[in-house]
Amino acid sequence: MTVLLAIGTRKGLWLARSDDRRTWTVGEPHLLAQEVAAVCVDTRRPRPRILAGIQYGHWGPSVVRSDDLGGSWQETESGAIRFPEDTAAALARVWQLRPDTADRPDVVWAGCEPHSLWRSIDGGCSFSLVRGLWDHPHRPTWEPGAGGGAVHTVLPDPGTDRVTVAMSTGGVYVSEDGATGWTPRNRGISAVFLPDPPEYGQCVHKVAVDAGDPARMYAQNHFGVFRTDDGGGSWTSIAEGLPADFGFPIAASPSTPGTAWVVPLVADMQRVPPDGRLRVHRTRDAGGTWTEVGEGLPDAAWTTVLRDAFCVDDVDPTGLYLGTRDGCVYASADEGDTFTLVADHLPDVLAVRAVRLP
Amino acid sequence: MTVQVVLPGALADLAGGTRHVDVEVDPGGSTLADLLDALAARHPTLGRRIRDETGRVRRFVNVYVDGEDVRWQGGPGTAVRDGATVQVLPSVAGG
Numbered sequence: 035m036t037v038l039l040a041i042g043t044r045k046g047l048w049l050a051r052s053d054d055r056r057t058w059t060v061g062e063p064h065l066l067a068q069e070v071a072a073v074c075v076d077t078r079r080p081r082p083r084i085l086a087g088i089q090y091g092h093w094g095p096s097v098v099r100s101d102d103l104g105g106s107w108q109e110t111e112s113g114a115i116r117f118p119e120d121t122a123a124a125l126a127r128v129w130q131l132r133p134d135t136a137d138r139p140d141v142v143w144a145g146c147e148p149h150s151l152w153r154s155i156d157g158g159c160s161f162s163l164v165r166g167l168w169d170h171p172h173r174p175t176w177e178p179g180a181g182g183g184a185v186h187t188v189l190p191d192p193g194t195d196r197v198t199v200a201m202s203t204g205g206v207y208v209s210e211d212g213a214t215g216w217t218p219r220n221r222g223i224s225a226v227f228l229p230d231p232p233e234y235g236q237c238v239h240k241v242a243v244d245a246g247d248p249a250r251m252y253a254q255n256h257f258g259v260f261r262t263d264d265g266g267g268s269w270t271s272i273a274e275g276l277p278a279d280f281g282f283p284i285a286a287s288p289s290t291p292g293t294a295w296v297v298p299l300v301a302d303m304q305r306v307p308p309d310g311r312l313r314v315h316r317t318r319d320a321g322g323t324w325t326e327v328g329e330g331l332p333d334a335a336w337t338t339v340l341r342d343a344f345c346v347d348d349v350d351p352t353g354l355y356l357g358t359r360d361g362c363v364y365a366s367a368d369e370g371d372t373f374t375l376v377a378d379h380l381p382d383v384l385a386v387r388a389v390r391l392p
Numbered sequence: 393m394t395v396q397v398v399l400p401g402a403l404a405d406l407a408g409g410t411r412h413v414d415v416e417v418d419p420g421g422s423t424l425a426d427l428l429d430a431l432a433a434r435h436p437t438l439g440r441r442i443r444d445e446t447g448r449v450r451r452f453v454n455v456y457v458d459g460e461d462v463r464w465q466g467g468p469g470t471a472v473r474d475g476a477t478v479q480v481l482p483s484v485a486g487g
Contacts, residue, residue: 092452092482093403093441111436116445124444 035390037347038103039355039376040084041363042070042385047086049104050376051391055353055367058376064104067091072342074131075389076157078139082391085142085158087128095125097144099158115144115152115161121168123148129184130342131158135192145185149176149201153213166214167199167207172234176204179237179256186341187241191248198241198251198266205236206253208266219266224258239282240341244320246291252321254284254296254341261321272321277308283344287352287369292320295346295354295370297339306336314354314370330373331356331364342385349390357383393419393474395427399438400482406438417472424457425468427478442480452485 039050039058046063047070065088072087084100097114098107117123130145144152144161150168152161167173167185176183179202187200195212198219205220218234225236237256244250249265252272258279260269273279278298287293295316299305307313312335313328335358343357354366356373361380364373365388397413404411415430425447432439443449447468455462456479462470472478 090441091486092450094444094450096440109437113436113440113445119445122446124446124448 035349037349037353037388038075038082038391039363039365039386039388040073040075041357041377041380041383042073042086042342043357043361043381043383044069045381046070047073047104048377048380049084050363052365052376055347055349055365056374058365058374060377061104064100065098065107069384071384072128072131072144073385073387074133074142075387076133076142077389077392078133078136079157082389083157085131087131087144087146089127095127097128097131097158097161110159114154114159115146117150118163121163123150127182127184129186130188132188132190134190137192138190141190143188143190143197145188145199147178147182147184149173149183149185149204151185151188151199151213164213166209167216170207170216172204172218175235176201177235179203187238189241189243189251191243193248196248196265198243200238200241200253202239202256203235203237205234205238206241206266207234219262220269221267222262222269222271223253223255223260226257240284242284242286242294244291245287245289245293250291250320252284252286252294254281256280256302259284259296259321272317275324276315277326280305281339282341283339285344285346285354288346288348289350289352290318293318293352293369294321295344296324297344297356299338305338310334310336312337312339312358314356314366316370327370328366328373329371330366330375332362335360337362340382340384343383345386345388347388347390353388355386355388357386359383393417393422395472395474395476395478397427397431398477398479400480402482403438403441403480406441407435419474422472423466423468424455424462424470424472424478427472428468452483454481454483455479456481 041048046066069089076083126147132143134141142154142158151164189198259273337358337360347353363376
């Protein structure tokens, strides 16, 4: 078994491989000097396809793809993501690229800035704007967070037409009809920057789905960690037991119900690990209790793990992957108990994704 | 009429490997926007590097018509004469 780890950074993409998830071979940079804020590896195809949402710096954002694991890169000539003329909008950044489920093999979702959701039915070569969300009456009031206003999380449900998105800000919205109609589902999620708990407008940093029940989801919020058991109908705090309730990523096990991980940071005004100790916190009971794990992660690490710089693989036991803004990447082959260093001295890590190569 | 577009080296590959592109523009359309439309029709990816999908020149791209920065001229409506030289340059930005 070979695991491929794609590492998107502020200045390029690196691909690392491992047969045991403890020792890694890191290749030469791809897309050097270009920001890679979103990356995915679509293993549903006969040959895995890497999709990368890049920013050329001076020359604007784009989506590029490789069907030979980085040997060559292609770009749709007219642009894979292009706002229709009537929107008078322009793509600012691709924040999320998410292959749909195995039974929808050509469908890929993209979450972008400005707040927008896109769907491809040709494997990511071209995307169409999801009008239901773009035309939502709430959209003009979704404010940009510090990084920009974006759909950064897209969660298609494997068994139904449900699609869940999360935005900073905006919060969680759910469609039950394949992305046509959308309703906010933020009840119980705090918004400390607003005077009253709103229906929408929360700054939800990341959402992950439980392995056992697609209606159970976990959210790392801009202050607060929450769980829903009813598809977002209501959320309850599961932050008790964590050293801090701020942070960006959250990940759930793809195979073990009730298991999820967060990477706490002190606060929004102090985006560093508590006491400088970079650690992962794991729950085995859907947020009832948390345990600090992460032997091998550094102390005196005054850095940040961004929302997509943390992911899991689908190997048993689950592997965890974590990248920092100071260019270090760590991997765990034992569900977070221990980590080994994959790479260091990279540019700021923006996104990591790990897959088992066929 | 014919206008010569001078590209930075970073964009030459998108124009077939040359930094100098002669673009034919309908004499009826003689603005920078018309010129960039014609350039994008020949080289769509190059067109996207210079302008976003609303037609705005990207923030960190500078365009000069006969040596004059179009931001201080007419923007996309800047007049372009037959035989003009239009230079595309990346601004001082990045890190």
